Amino acid sequence: DSYLNPHYAFDNFVEGDCNRLGRSAGLAVAQRPGVTSFNPLMIYGGVGLGKTHLIQAIGNYIKSTQSNKFVLYVSSEKFVNQFINAIRNNTLQAFTNFYMQIDVLILDDVQFLAGKEKTQESFFHIFNHLHQSGKQIIMSSDRPPRDLAGMQDRLLSRFKWGLTADLQQPDFETRIAIIQKKLQADGIYIKDEVIEYLAHSVDTNVRELEGVIVSLMAHASLNRREIDMDLARTTLKNIVVDNEKEITVDNIFDAITAHFDVTMTDLKGKSRKKEIVFPRQVAMYLMKEFTNLPLKSIGYHFGGRDHSTVIHAVQNISVLIDSDKDVEGRIQKLYKHFNRVRV
Ligand code: ADP
Ligand code: MG
The missing domain is CATH 1.10.8.60 (Helicase, Ruva Protein; domain 3)
Known part of the structure; x- marks a missing residue:
């Protein structure tokens, strides 16, 4: 068994600017495993961006086109557990021998090996053996090799021998x-x-x-x-x-002072300057959207303004969101900051 999920294929891996390099390198490796200079192939990127899908698609492709090849997919977590069991049961030699026979080794989420010195040592030997024998190694990681703290330098330098490609958020x-x-x-x-x-x-x-x-x-x-x-x-x-977490007045003030060039004093003060009125109104708008506070209390947080000022601010920002792309973008960004979707 190769432990591949047949659902993960190139056909259903949609191509975009966000994954073009990784996808085409993956396809090249799938067509000629161990032969291209993309060895190892290292795919990295944030959670849910398609790393597992892509590296399994490579494995599935090889399995269906070159059935004589021994392809193995393993998560780093499982690899670590197998290693620990091998030590415990005195079967380390068998463990190593098993991995050294593989033609295409796919190791998912290598960041999981960080800080696990002994497992890294074992993987180092397996890696060297496979690489020297012209076998293909494919790995994924949630961050680029340079940011993999707790990983031995000799391993990191080998990760960079081949090709490193990142997956980004799809546009x-x-x-x-x-x-x-x-x-x-x-x-x-x-x-x-x-x-x-x-x-x-x-x-x-x-x-x-x-x-x-x-x-x-x-x-x-x-x-x-x-x-x-x-x-x-x-x-x-x-x-x-x-998955909403409560958003407080302070959270909103923090976000506004971080996103705009204003201070708390500006927001609570009396200035009528446009550069200050706009962020102040956005802050009121967000408080109305994200908290259950009555308008009166919202006004109170802005140096004791009354509720009609808050109503005016909310209306003004609503109109701007619908008429001004720039404002819409800024609001969108703030929603994102708070992990909310604007509906
Ligand atoms: P990761 O391993 O990076 O956390 P996964 O490979 O598990 O992400 O992808 C999460 C889900 O999104 C999977 O169901 C996968 O099939 C899907 N997916 C990711 N990228 C794409 C893509 N480019 N086209 C189609 N489906 C994708
Ligand atoms: Mg994954």
Whole structure:
């Protein structure tokens, strides 16, 4: 058994600027494992961006085109556990021999080896043996090799022998393509405007995007209705509410002073300068959105302004969000800062 999940393929790994290098290097390695200069191939990137998918796609491709090759996928966590068991059971030699026979070794999440000196030593020997025998090594990591603290230098320098490629957050167009691909795979149709709305609202990572689509489909079938804007809005709102952490007045002041060039004194003071009024109004707007405070209390936090000032601020910012792309972008960024989706 190679421990590969057959679902992960190149066909369903949507290409975009965010993953082009990694994907094409992966394909090159899949076509000629151990032969290209991409050895080892190291794919790194944040959570949910497709590392496991991509490195397993390489394994699946090799398995289906070169069935004589021994391909093995293993998470670093499992590798560490196997190593520890081997020590405990006095079977270290068997462990090492097993790994040295592999033609294509796929080791996921190598950051997990950090600080585990003995396991690293063992992996170092396996790595050298495989590399010298022209076998392919593929790894993933949640950060670039230079940031892998707790990893031996001799290993790190070997990680850089081949090719290192990162996966980034998919841009809007790629998110659209990913959603379409998923829907297509499930034989589901939804309107373009809904797809765009989803791609617009969920811009963190692909796993989260998939999660939203899954719950959307669940809601639709549960309520026997089609997926329209209404359903999309409610579903998103529920999901967002689920992982919401309470946002306090102080959190908002912190964010505003960090995002704009203003101080607390400016925000609470009387200045009518545009550079200060705007951030102050944004702060009021966010307090209205993110806290349950009555308008009166919000005003109180701004040097004792009354509630009509807060109403005016909220209205003004709402109008600007709809009419001014720059303002919309800034607000979007603040929502993101607070891990919220604007619905
Ligand atoms: P990671 O290992 O980086 O945390 P995964 O490989 O587990 O991320 O990806 C998370 C989910 O997103 C998986 O279901 C995967 O199939 C999907 N996914 C990630 N990138 C893409 C992509 N470019 N095209 C299609 N699906 C993707
Ligand atoms: Mg993974």
